[in-house]
Amino acid sequence: MAQSWQTVQAEVMRRITERLWLPGSLIPGEAELANELGCARVTVNRALRELAEKGILDRKRKAGTHVVKNPQRRATFAIPVMRIQVEGRGARYDHHLLERKTSQAPAHILSRMKLAADNQPLYLRALHFADGRPFAFEERWVNLHVVPEIADADLDTMSANEWLVNNAPFTRGDLSLGACKANQELAELLQCETGDALLEMERSTSGKEGSITAVRLIHVPGYRLLTEL
Amino acid sequence: MAQSWQTVQAEVMRRITERLWLPGSLIPGEAELANELGCARVTVNRALRELAEKGILDRKRKAGTHVVKNPQRRATFAIPVMRIQVEGRGARYDHHLLERKTSQAPAHILSRMKLAADNQPLYLRALHFADGRPFAFEERWVNLHVVPEIADADLDTMSANEWLVNNAPFTRGDLSLGACKANQELAELLQCETGDALLEMERSTSGKEGSITAVRLIHVPGYRLLTEL
DNA sequence: CAGTGGTCTAGACCACCGG
Protein backbone atom coordinates (compact mmCIF):
# COMPACT_ATOMS: atom_id res chain seq x y z
CA MET A 1 0.00 0.00 0.00
CA ALA A 2 3.06 2.23 -0.01
CA GLN A 3 2.74 5.15 -2.39
CA SER A 4 5.20 7.44 -4.12
CA TRP A 5 4.37 11.10 -4.50
CA GLN A 6 3.98 10.62 -8.25
CA THR A 7 1.41 7.89 -7.63
CA VAL A 8 -0.50 10.13 -5.26
CA GLN A 9 -0.36 12.98 -7.75
CA ALA A 10 -1.62 10.77 -10.55
CA GLU A 11 -4.47 9.53 -8.37
CA VAL A 12 -5.47 13.08 -7.50
CA MET A 13 -5.33 14.07 -11.16
CA ARG A 14 -7.46 11.06 -12.02
CA ARG A 15 -10.12 12.12 -9.55
CA ILE A 16 -10.12 15.60 -11.02
CA THR A 17 -10.19 14.62 -14.68
CA GLU A 18 -12.83 11.97 -14.05
CA ARG A 19 -14.85 14.64 -12.28
CA LEU A 20 -15.05 12.79 -8.99
CA TRP A 21 -13.73 16.03 -7.54
CA LEU A 22 -15.47 18.91 -9.28
CA PRO A 23 -13.99 22.34 -9.95
CA GLY A 24 -14.36 24.49 -6.87
CA SER A 25 -14.87 21.59 -4.49
CA LEU A 26 -12.96 20.93 -1.31
CA ILE A 27 -10.84 17.81 -1.34
CA PRO A 28 -9.87 15.75 1.73
CA GLY A 29 -7.12 17.07 3.96
CA GLU A 30 -3.55 15.86 3.76
CA ALA A 31 -3.85 13.65 6.80
CA GLU A 32 -7.00 11.99 5.53
CA LEU A 33 -5.56 11.38 2.08
CA ALA A 34 -2.35 10.05 3.55
CA ASN A 35 -4.34 7.62 5.63
CA GLU A 36 -6.56 6.57 2.74
CA LEU A 37 -3.70 6.09 0.30
CA GLY A 38 -1.42 4.51 2.85
CA CYS A 39 1.50 6.90 2.82
CA ALA A 40 3.04 9.63 4.95
CA ARG A 41 1.48 13.07 5.06
CA VAL A 42 4.64 14.63 3.68
CA THR A 43 4.25 12.52 0.56
CA VAL A 44 0.74 13.81 -0.01
CA ASN A 45 2.03 17.31 0.67
CA ARG A 46 4.66 17.00 -2.03
CA ALA A 47 2.12 15.75 -4.56
CA LEU A 48 -0.43 18.46 -3.82
CA ARG A 49 2.12 21.24 -3.61
CA GLU A 50 3.21 20.60 -7.17
CA LEU A 51 -0.36 20.64 -8.42
CA ALA A 52 -0.90 23.93 -6.62
CA GLU A 53 2.18 25.35 -8.32
CA LYS A 54 0.75 24.27 -11.66
CA GLY A 55 -2.42 26.15 -10.86
CA ILE A 56 -4.66 23.09 -10.59
CA LEU A 57 -5.25 23.25 -6.85
CA ASP A 58 -5.69 26.13 -4.45
CA ARG A 59 -4.37 25.53 -0.96
CA LYS A 60 -4.98 27.66 2.08
CA ARG A 61 -4.33 26.96 5.71
CA LYS A 62 -7.44 26.20 7.63
CA ALA A 63 -9.56 26.54 4.48
CA GLY A 64 -8.12 23.34 3.02
CA THR A 65 -7.38 22.37 -0.57
CA HIS A 66 -9.81 23.21 -3.35
CA VAL A 67 -9.87 22.25 -7.02
CA VAL A 68 -9.44 25.55 -8.84
CA LYS A 69 -12.59 26.69 -10.66
CA ASN A 70 -11.06 28.40 -13.64
CA PRO A 71 -7.73 26.69 -13.85
CA GLN A 72 -5.06 29.18 -14.81
CA ARG A 73 -2.73 26.71 -16.37
CA ARG A 74 0.85 27.83 -16.49
CA ALA A 75 3.16 27.32 -19.41
CA THR A 76 6.90 27.31 -18.95
CA PHE A 77 9.22 28.49 -21.69
CA ALA A 78 12.92 27.89 -21.73
CA ILE A 79 14.87 31.05 -22.46
CA PRO A 80 18.18 29.72 -23.65
CA VAL A 81 21.25 31.58 -24.70
CA MET A 82 20.89 32.39 -28.37
CA ARG A 83 23.84 30.25 -29.37
CA ILE A 84 22.44 27.20 -27.62
CA GLN A 85 19.05 27.80 -29.15
CA VAL A 86 20.45 27.93 -32.65
CA GLU A 87 22.75 24.96 -32.18
CA GLY A 88 19.87 23.05 -30.64
CA ARG A 89 18.15 23.36 -34.01
CA GLY A 90 21.11 21.73 -35.61
CA ALA A 91 22.31 24.94 -37.19
CA ARG A 92 25.64 26.72 -37.12
CA TYR A 93 25.63 29.80 -34.90
CA ASP A 94 27.15 33.14 -35.69
CA HIS A 95 26.66 36.64 -34.48
CA HIS A 96 27.70 40.06 -35.56
CA LEU A 97 28.05 43.14 -33.39
CA LEU A 98 26.58 46.05 -35.33
CA GLU A 99 27.13 48.84 -32.89
CA ARG A 100 28.67 49.41 -29.50
CA LYS A 101 28.70 52.70 -27.69
CA THR A 102 28.23 54.31 -24.33
CA SER A 103 25.55 56.92 -24.38
CA GLN A 104 22.36 58.33 -23.01
CA ALA A 105 19.52 55.83 -23.04
CA PRO A 106 15.96 56.74 -24.00
CA ALA A 107 13.64 57.58 -21.14
CA HIS A 108 11.61 54.37 -21.31
CA ILE A 109 14.79 52.33 -20.95
CA LEU A 110 16.00 54.40 -18.02
CA SER A 111 12.70 53.88 -16.31
CA ARG A 112 12.59 50.15 -17.09
CA MET A 113 16.08 49.75 -15.69
CA LYS A 114 15.47 52.23 -12.88
CA LEU A 115 18.61 54.14 -13.71
CA ALA A 116 19.48 57.68 -12.72
CA ALA A 117 19.08 60.18 -15.55
CA ASP A 118 22.83 60.72 -15.81
CA ASN A 119 23.65 57.00 -15.99
CA GLN A 120 25.13 56.23 -19.38
CA PRO A 121 24.68 52.55 -20.11
CA LEU A 122 26.47 50.54 -22.74
CA TYR A 123 24.35 50.27 -25.86
CA LEU A 124 24.69 47.31 -28.19
CA ARG A 125 23.07 46.23 -31.42
CA ALA A 126 23.74 42.76 -32.74
CA LEU A 127 22.49 40.16 -35.17
CA HIS A 128 22.32 36.44 -34.47
CA PHE A 129 22.63 34.04 -37.36
CA ALA A 130 21.65 30.41 -37.91
CA ASP A 131 23.53 28.73 -40.75
CA GLY A 132 24.53 32.16 -41.99
CA ARG A 133 20.96 33.43 -42.22
CA PRO A 134 19.57 36.06 -39.85
CA PHE A 135 17.83 34.55 -36.85
CA ALA A 136 17.24 37.42 -34.49
CA PHE A 137 18.09 41.05 -33.98
CA GLU A 138 19.13 42.24 -30.57
CA GLU A 139 19.19 45.70 -29.07
CA ARG A 140 20.62 45.91 -25.58
CA TRP A 141 21.51 48.29 -22.78
CA VAL A 142 23.90 47.25 -20.04
CA ASN A 143 24.32 49.04 -16.73
CA LEU A 144 28.07 49.68 -16.49
CA HIS A 145 27.78 50.56 -12.83
CA VAL A 146 26.90 46.94 -12.05
CA VAL A 147 29.00 45.07 -14.62
CA PRO A 148 31.89 47.38 -15.52
CA GLU A 149 33.93 44.35 -16.63
CA ILE A 150 31.90 44.09 -19.83
CA ALA A 151 33.57 47.26 -21.06
CA ASP A 152 36.72 45.20 -21.61
CA ALA A 153 35.02 42.11 -22.98
CA ASP A 154 35.50 40.98 -26.56
CA LEU A 155 31.88 40.84 -27.59
CA ASP A 156 32.71 39.76 -31.12
CA THR A 157 33.93 36.40 -29.91
CA MET A 158 31.29 35.84 -27.27
CA SER A 159 27.95 37.58 -27.64
CA ALA A 160 26.85 39.98 -24.93
CA ASN A 161 23.99 37.61 -24.31
CA GLU A 162 26.33 34.79 -23.46
CA TRP A 163 28.87 36.96 -21.68
CA LEU A 164 26.24 38.29 -19.29
CA VAL A 165 24.72 34.89 -18.67
CA ASN A 166 28.07 33.55 -17.61
CA ASN A 167 29.40 36.58 -15.79
CA ALA A 168 26.46 38.33 -14.23
CA PRO A 169 23.89 35.89 -12.86
CA PHE A 170 20.65 37.70 -12.15
CA THR A 171 18.21 37.18 -9.37
CA ARG A 172 15.11 38.81 -10.82
CA GLY A 173 13.83 39.63 -14.25
CA ASP A 174 10.84 40.69 -16.30
CA LEU A 175 9.84 39.41 -19.68
CA SER A 176 7.26 40.55 -22.16
CA LEU A 177 6.23 39.14 -25.51
CA GLY A 178 4.47 40.88 -28.32
CA ALA A 179 4.36 41.32 -32.07
CA CYS A 180 5.77 44.16 -34.09
CA LYS A 181 6.02 45.14 -37.74
CA ALA A 182 9.31 45.13 -39.58
CA ASN A 183 10.32 48.63 -40.52
CA GLN A 184 12.75 49.13 -43.37
CA GLU A 185 15.83 48.82 -41.18
CA LEU A 186 14.64 45.60 -39.52
CA ALA A 187 13.63 44.19 -42.87
CA GLU A 188 17.13 44.74 -44.19
CA LEU A 189 18.79 43.31 -41.13
CA LEU A 190 16.58 40.24 -40.95
CA GLN A 191 16.35 39.90 -44.72
CA CYS A 192 12.59 39.93 -44.74
CA GLU A 193 9.87 42.15 -46.17
CA THR A 194 8.96 45.52 -44.74
CA GLY A 195 5.73 45.11 -42.80
CA ASP A 196 6.32 41.46 -41.89
CA ALA A 197 5.01 40.46 -38.47
CA LEU A 198 7.81 39.68 -36.03
CA LEU A 199 7.81 38.16 -32.57
CA GLU A 200 9.32 40.63 -30.13
CA MET A 201 10.66 39.73 -26.70
CA GLU A 202 11.72 42.30 -24.14
CA ARG A 203 13.65 41.23 -21.08
CA SER A 204 15.18 43.10 -18.23
CA THR A 205 17.18 41.52 -15.47
CA SER A 206 18.65 42.70 -12.23
CA GLY A 207 20.78 41.52 -9.36
CA LYS A 208 20.87 42.83 -5.86
CA GLU A 209 23.12 45.72 -6.94
CA GLY A 210 20.46 46.92 -9.32
CA SER A 211 19.45 46.55 -12.92
CA ILE A 212 21.92 44.64 -15.07
CA THR A 213 20.57 44.74 -18.59
CA ALA A 214 17.53 45.39 -20.73
CA VAL A 215 17.25 43.72 -24.09
CA ARG A 216 14.85 43.72 -27.00
CA LEU A 217 14.94 40.68 -29.25
CA ILE A 218 13.24 40.63 -32.63
CA HIS A 219 12.94 37.23 -34.21
CA VAL A 220 12.86 36.41 -37.87
CA PRO A 221 9.40 35.93 -39.46
CA GLY A 222 7.96 32.49 -38.86
CA TYR A 223 9.83 32.01 -35.60
CA ARG A 224 7.69 30.35 -32.95
CA LEU A 225 8.19 29.84 -29.27
CA LEU A 226 7.15 26.31 -28.30
CA THR A 227 6.32 24.66 -25.04
CA GLU A 228 4.29 21.94 -23.39
CA LEU A 229 1.62 22.44 -20.79
CA MET B 1 21.93 27.39 13.38
CA ALA B 2 18.67 25.94 12.17
CA GLN B 3 17.95 26.79 8.56
CA SER B 4 14.82 26.91 6.45
CA TRP B 5 14.97 25.73 2.87
CA GLN B 6 14.49 29.33 1.68
CA THR B 7 17.51 30.38 3.70
CA VAL B 8 19.57 27.59 2.22
CA GLN B 9 18.40 28.49 -1.27
CA ALA B 10 19.27 32.14 -0.75
CA GLU B 11 22.71 31.20 0.52
CA VAL B 12 23.34 28.99 -2.49
CA MET B 13 22.17 31.75 -4.82
CA ARG B 14 24.46 34.17 -3.04
CA ARG B 15 27.44 31.93 -3.62
CA ILE B 16 26.52 31.66 -7.28
CA THR B 17 25.85 35.33 -7.92
CA GLU B 18 28.95 36.36 -5.99
CA ARG B 19 30.89 33.91 -8.12
CA LEU B 20 32.19 31.87 -5.21
CA TRP B 21 30.78 28.95 -7.15
CA LEU B 22 31.55 29.47 -10.81
CA PRO B 23 29.43 28.30 -13.75
CA GLY B 24 30.25 24.68 -14.46
CA SER B 25 31.74 23.96 -11.09
CA LEU B 26 30.82 21.16 -8.74
CA ILE B 27 29.25 22.26 -5.49
CA PRO B 28 29.39 20.34 -2.21
CA GLY B 29 27.09 17.37 -1.78
CA GLU B 30 23.82 17.54 0.09
CA ALA B 31 25.20 15.90 3.19
CA GLU B 32 28.16 18.24 3.36
CA LEU B 33 26.03 21.34 2.86
CA ALA B 34 23.52 20.15 5.42
CA ASN B 35 26.32 19.71 7.91
CA GLU B 36 27.90 23.06 7.13
CA LEU B 37 24.64 24.99 7.26
CA GLY B 38 23.31 23.09 10.23
CA CYS B 39 20.15 21.61 8.83
CA ALA B 40 18.76 18.29 7.66
CA ARG B 41 19.77 16.89 4.30
CA VAL B 42 16.14 16.93 3.13
CA THR B 43 16.08 20.67 3.64
CA VAL B 44 19.11 21.12 1.41
CA ASN B 45 17.50 18.77 -1.07
CA ARG B 46 14.37 20.89 -1.25
CA ALA B 47 16.37 24.06 -1.80
CA LEU B 48 18.59 22.58 -4.50
CA ARG B 49 15.76 20.75 -6.25
CA GLU B 50 13.95 24.02 -6.86
CA LEU B 51 17.06 25.64 -8.26
CA ALA B 52 17.51 22.67 -10.56
CA GLU B 53 13.92 23.05 -11.77
CA LYS B 54 14.62 26.69 -12.51
CA GLY B 55 17.57 25.64 -14.62
CA ILE B 56 20.25 27.10 -12.37
CA LEU B 57 21.72 23.84 -11.14
CA ASP B 58 22.27 20.51 -12.81
CA ARG B 59 21.95 17.50 -10.54
CA LYS B 60 22.96 13.96 -11.31
CA ARG B 61 23.33 11.00 -9.05
CA LYS B 62 26.88 10.07 -8.37
CA ALA B 63 28.10 13.02 -10.44
CA GLY B 64 26.87 15.54 -7.91
CA THR B 65 25.43 19.02 -8.34
CA HIS B 66 26.95 21.49 -10.80
CA VAL B 67 26.25 25.14 -11.47
CA VAL B 68 24.87 25.20 -15.00
CA LYS B 69 27.23 26.81 -17.52
CA ASN B 70 24.74 28.39 -19.87
CA PRO B 71 21.77 28.83 -17.60
CA GLN B 72 18.59 28.17 -19.50
CA ARG B 73 16.31 30.27 -17.43
CA ARG B 74 12.67 29.38 -17.60
CA ALA B 75 9.82 31.81 -17.76
CA THR B 76 6.35 30.83 -16.64
CA PHE B 77 3.26 32.35 -18.17
CA ALA B 78 -0.21 32.07 -16.75
CA ILE B 79 -2.74 31.03 -19.38
CA PRO B 80 -6.00 32.16 -17.88
CA VAL B 81 -9.49 31.78 -19.22
CA MET B 82 -10.17 34.74 -21.48
CA ARG B 83 -12.93 36.10 -19.25
CA ILE B 84 -10.70 36.09 -16.20
CA GLN B 85 -7.92 37.71 -18.16
CA VAL B 86 -10.14 40.55 -19.32
CA GLU B 87 -11.79 41.06 -15.96
CA GLY B 88 -8.37 40.99 -14.35
CA ARG B 89 -7.58 44.10 -16.35
CA GLY B 90 -10.58 45.77 -14.82
CA ALA B 91 -12.59 45.58 -18.01
CA ARG B 92 -16.02 44.18 -18.76
CA TYR B 93 -15.91 40.89 -20.62
CA ASP B 94 -18.09 39.89 -23.54
CA HIS B 95 -17.85 37.37 -26.26
CA HIS B 96 -19.62 36.65 -29.48
CA LEU B 97 -19.88 33.34 -31.25
CA LEU B 98 -19.41 34.01 -34.94
CA GLU B 99 -19.75 30.54 -36.32
CA ARG B 100 -20.48 27.03 -35.11
CA LYS B 101 -20.56 23.99 -37.30
CA THR B 102 -19.52 20.38 -37.50
CA SER B 103 -17.36 19.70 -40.48
CA GLN B 104 -14.20 18.36 -41.95
CA ALA B 105 -11.09 19.94 -40.45
CA PRO B 106 -8.06 20.95 -42.51
CA ALA B 107 -5.26 18.42 -42.67
CA HIS B 108 -2.87 20.30 -40.37
CA ILE B 109 -5.52 20.38 -37.65
CA LEU B 110 -6.29 16.69 -38.05
CA SER B 111 -2.62 15.93 -37.69
CA ARG B 112 -2.13 18.26 -34.74
CA MET B 113 -5.08 16.65 -32.99
CA LYS B 114 -4.18 13.18 -34.20
CA LEU B 115 -7.68 12.57 -35.48
CA ALA B 116 -8.81 10.01 -38.02
CA ALA B 117 -9.47 11.48 -41.44
CA ASP B 118 -13.22 10.89 -41.12
CA ASN B 119 -13.49 12.56 -37.70
CA GLN B 120 -15.63 15.64 -38.01
CA PRO B 121 -14.81 17.97 -35.12
CA LEU B 122 -16.88 20.90 -33.96
CA TYR B 123 -15.59 24.12 -35.49
CA LEU B 124 -16.02 27.43 -33.70
CA ARG B 125 -15.10 31.02 -34.41
CA ALA B 126 -15.54 33.61 -31.71
CA LEU B 127 -14.54 37.08 -30.67
CA HIS B 128 -13.65 38.12 -27.14
CA PHE B 129 -14.31 41.69 -26.06
CA ALA B 130 -12.96 43.93 -23.30
CA ASP B 131 -15.21 46.87 -22.50
CA GLY B 132 -16.99 46.28 -25.78
CA ARG B 133 -13.82 46.51 -27.85
CA PRO B 134 -12.29 43.49 -29.58
CA PHE B 135 -9.65 41.78 -27.48
CA ALA B 136 -8.93 38.52 -29.23
CA PHE B 137 -10.18 36.35 -32.03
CA GLU B 138 -10.52 32.63 -31.48
CA GLU B 139 -10.73 29.78 -33.95
CA ARG B 140 -11.27 26.37 -32.39
CA TRP B 141 -11.79 22.72 -33.19
CA VAL B 142 -13.26 20.37 -30.61
CA ASN B 143 -13.12 16.59 -30.79
CA LEU B 144 -16.73 15.50 -30.34
CA HIS B 145 -15.67 11.92 -29.75
CA VAL B 146 -14.11 12.96 -26.45
CA VAL B 147 -16.47 15.72 -25.31
CA PRO B 148 -19.82 15.03 -27.02
CA GLU B 149 -21.58 17.04 -24.29
CA ILE B 150 -20.39 20.30 -25.80
CA ALA B 151 -22.77 19.73 -28.69
CA ASP B 152 -25.61 20.63 -26.33
CA ALA B 153 -23.83 23.46 -24.55
CA ASP B 154 -25.02 27.03 -24.86
CA LEU B 155 -21.79 28.60 -26.00
CA ASP B 156 -23.30 32.06 -26.23
CA THR B 157 -23.65 32.27 -22.48
CA MET B 158 -20.38 30.60 -21.59
CA SER B 159 -17.54 30.69 -24.07
CA ALA B 160 -16.18 27.42 -25.39
CA ASN B 161 -12.93 28.36 -23.72
CA GLU B 162 -14.55 28.48 -20.32
CA TRP B 163 -16.85 25.55 -20.93
CA LEU B 164 -13.97 23.28 -21.79
CA VAL B 165 -11.83 24.45 -18.90
CA ASN B 166 -14.59 23.57 -16.48
CA ASN B 167 -15.87 20.42 -18.13
CA ALA B 168 -12.92 18.73 -19.76
CA PRO B 169 -9.75 19.00 -17.70
CA PHE B 170 -6.76 18.08 -19.78
CA THR B 171 -3.64 16.24 -18.83
CA ARG B 172 -1.29 17.30 -21.59
CA GLY B 173 -1.02 20.18 -24.00
CA ASP B 174 1.16 22.00 -26.47
CA LEU B 175 1.47 25.71 -26.92
CA SER B 176 3.16 27.81 -29.54
CA LEU B 177 3.54 31.56 -29.85
CA GLY B 178 4.27 33.55 -32.94
CA ALA B 179 3.39 36.69 -34.83
CA CYS B 180 1.10 37.04 -37.82
CA LYS B 181 -0.18 39.81 -40.06
CA ALA B 182 -3.77 40.91 -39.97
CA ASN B 183 -5.50 40.04 -43.22
CA GLN B 184 -8.59 41.97 -44.20
CA GLU B 185 -10.96 39.68 -42.31
CA LEU B 186 -8.92 39.82 -39.10
CA ALA B 187 -8.57 43.57 -39.42
CA GLU B 188 -12.34 43.94 -39.58
CA LEU B 189 -12.95 41.58 -36.68
CA LEU B 190 -10.33 43.12 -34.43
CA GLN B 191 -10.97 46.65 -35.68
CA CYS B 192 -7.37 47.23 -36.62
CA GLU B 193 -5.45 47.95 -39.81
CA THR B 194 -4.75 45.35 -42.45
CA GLY B 195 -1.11 44.34 -42.10
CA ASP B 196 -0.91 45.03 -38.37
CA ALA B 197 1.34 42.65 -36.44
CA LEU B 198 -0.63 40.38 -34.12
CA LEU B 199 0.46 37.98 -31.40
CA GLU B 200 -0.77 34.51 -32.24
CA MET B 201 -1.08 31.65 -29.77
CA GLU B 202 -1.86 28.10 -30.77
CA ARG B 203 -2.79 25.56 -28.14
CA SER B 204 -3.84 21.97 -28.31
CA THR B 205 -4.82 19.90 -25.34
CA SER B 206 -5.63 16.29 -24.74
CA GLY B 207 -6.78 13.93 -22.04
CA LYS B 208 -6.20 10.25 -21.78
CA GLU B 209 -9.05 9.57 -24.22
CA GLY B 210 -7.28 11.56 -26.87
CA SER B 211 -7.14 15.07 -28.23
CA ILE B 212 -9.74 17.44 -26.81
CA THR B 213 -9.33 20.71 -28.61
CA ALA B 214 -7.05 22.80 -30.77
CA VAL B 215 -7.35 26.55 -30.70
CA ARG B 216 -5.78 29.52 -32.42
CA LEU B 217 -5.95 32.82 -30.61
CA ILE B 218 -5.13 36.10 -32.30
CA HIS B 219 -4.72 39.04 -30.00
CA VAL B 220 -5.41 42.65 -30.72
CA PRO B 221 -2.41 44.82 -31.75
CA GLY B 222 -0.37 46.02 -28.81
CA TYR B 223 -1.29 43.05 -26.65
CA ARG B 224 1.67 41.76 -24.65
CA LEU B 225 2.20 38.65 -22.62
CA LEU B 226 3.98 39.50 -19.38
CA THR B 227 5.85 37.46 -16.83
CA GLU B 228 8.61 37.50 -14.29
CA LEU B 229 11.73 35.40 -14.34
C1' DC C 1 31.16 -1.00 -6.92
C1' DA C 2 30.37 2.89 -4.29
C1' DG C 3 29.02 7.65 -3.98
C1' DT C 4 25.45 10.82 -4.87
C1' DG C 5 20.93 12.40 -5.22
C1' DG C 6 15.80 10.88 -4.71
C1' DT C 7 12.43 9.63 -1.79
C1' DC C 8 9.71 7.72 2.20
C1' DT C 9 8.52 7.66 7.11
C1' DA C 10 6.97 9.08 11.72
C1' DG C 11 6.74 12.54 14.65
C1' DA C 12 6.90 17.21 15.84
C1' DC C 13 6.21 22.15 15.93
C1' DC C 14 4.75 26.22 13.75
C1' DA C 15 2.06 29.87 10.99
C1' DC C 16 -1.78 31.24 9.21
C1' DC C 17 -6.45 32.35 9.00
C1' DG C 18 -11.55 30.97 8.84
C1' DG C 19 -15.31 30.69 11.81
Next chain:
DNA sequence: CGGTGGTCTAGACCACTGC
Protein backbone atom coordinates in the same frame (compact mmCIF):
# COMPACT_ATOMS: atom_id res chain seq x y z
C1' DC D 1 -9.49 29.28 19.02
C1' DG D 2 -8.49 25.29 16.51
C1' DG D 3 -7.97 23.07 12.07
C1' DT D 4 -5.21 23.04 8.08
C1' DG D 5 -1.25 23.31 5.45
C1' DG D 6 4.02 24.35 5.74
C1' DT D 7 8.12 22.79 7.21
C1' DC D 8 12.01 20.56 9.85
C1' DT D 9 14.35 16.43 11.59
C1' DA D 10 16.75 11.99 11.85
C1' DG D 11 17.16 7.91 9.92
C1' DA D 12 16.57 4.73 6.36
C1' DC D 13 16.47 2.53 1.88
C1' DC D 14 16.62 2.93 -2.99
C1' DA D 15 18.12 4.18 -7.92
C1' DC D 16 21.06 5.74 -10.88
C1' DT D 17 25.46 6.23 -12.90
C1' DG D 18 30.39 7.63 -13.06
C1' DC D 19 34.53 5.55 -12.25
